Amino acid sequence: MDQIFPNEIAQLIHRGTLVAINHSGGKDSQAMTVYLERHVPAEQLVIFHAILPDADWPDAADHIRTQHPHLPLVTTRAKQTLLELVDRRGKWPSMRQRYCTSDLKRSPIATTLRAFMRDNPQFNNLLINALGLRAEESSSRAKKPEVQLDQILSKAGRTALTWHPIHLWSEEQVFEAIRSAGQQPHNAYERGYRRLSCPFCIYASPSDLARAARDHPELFEKYRACETRNGHTLSISGRTLEETIARAQPTLPQAA
Known part of the structure; x- marks a missing residue:
């Protein structure tokens, strides 16, 4: 090391x-x-x-x-x-x-x-x-x-x-x-997140976005409303957060 x-x-x-x-x-x-x-x-x-x-x-x-x-x-x-x-x-x-x-x-x-x-x-x-x-x-x-x-x-x-x-x-x-070092990483990793960038990030995978919507529902609503106001999607795929999350949710493990 x-x-x-x-x-x-x-x-x-x-x-x-x-x-x-x-x-x-x-x-x-x-x-x-x-x-x-x-x-x-x-x-x-x-x-x-x-x-x-x-x-x-x-x-x-x-x-x-x-x-x-x-x-x-x-x-x-x-x-x-x-x-x-x-x-x-x-x-x-x-x-x-x-x-x-x-x-x-x-x-x-x-x-x-x-x-x-x-x-x-x-x-x-x-x-x-x-x-x-x-x-x-x-x-x-x-x-x-x-x-x-x-x-x-x-x-x-x-x-x-x-x-x-x-x-x-x-x-x-x-x-x-x-x-x-006897330390613990942030508990988000235990919950399945790959990265600790912002929960709703342009680099986040669809599964991480679905986890974020599940874990931060109030914040998800703010981001969804912001997409609607500006007519521009957070995802580089062009899909809205709702569409991206809907595609990922069937394969997302249930929260512990």
């Missing part, structure tokens, strides 16, 4: 750089945090989490606090919710225009990181932005370099690198890292 850090990362960690852990509450973020806790001084680790009302799992921040009680957690949230953004744009995010990620996660966290660096001069404007992206998940993620300069955050005297510490890990390694 252990690996040698890339040289530029090892050098920055040795210099006391802040390692900002981007944590969604999902398994990859959790396994990455376990790994970093083992190999980076605790005083250099801070978890950052973007809260997404009416989009993300409402207990994600609580799960993070429970599993990593010894690390500071800084939360942030965008000025608008996803449904408000969809109503303003008249369409849902797409694989080419993932404004949900940029507007609701990356941008608010970047703003919070800038403020955190200003308030914590002991890190000497040195930042490692750690994300739990894995090559196994998609061809686009496989193409991402393990380490690269963060152009957005490397301003105003800051030097910032983006780092994917578990880029080459398998899903099996991810769950093993969590188990070996």
